[in-house]
Amino acid sequence: QVQLVESGGGLVQAGGSLRLSCAASGRAFNNYAMGWFRQAPGKERVFVAAISWSRGSTYYANSVKGRFTISRDNAKNTVYLQMNSLKPEDTAVYYCAANQVGMTVTTPTYEYWGQGTQVTVSS
DSSP, rough: OOEEEEEEOOEEEEOOOOOEEEEESOOOOOGGGEEEEETTTSSSOOEEEEEEETOOOOOETHHHHHHHHEEETTTEEEEEEESSSSGGGGEEEEEEEEEEEEEESSGGGGOOOOOOOOEEEEE
C-alpha cells in the first residue's frame, strides 16, 4: 500500500504561481512512477504531468507544457508540481497518483491516489 497526501493548493490570481506537494508513505516510493491529475467541477479527471521512477523522464499535457514542472525527491518521498503563469482554466482539484507501470496518462493505470487539493485561479 502507498498513502498519498497532497498539499499546497489555494487561491491565486491569474499569472501567479503555486507549488503542490505530494507526500508518500508505505512501500518504496522510488519504485513508483508518479502522476498529477486534475478535475474541474462537472468534468472528468484528466492527466497533467508524470515523472518516472528515476526522475529522468517527465511528460506533460499540452495544456500545461512550459508552465508546469513536475519533480520528485525520493529521499523525502515527495513529488512536486510547480505551477507558473496560472490561468483561470487551471482551476480544479489536483490529485497525485502512483503506479508501477510507468508514466501513463490514464486514470485506470494508477493504483494509488491522494485525496486532492483545491487550486483556484481568479481572473
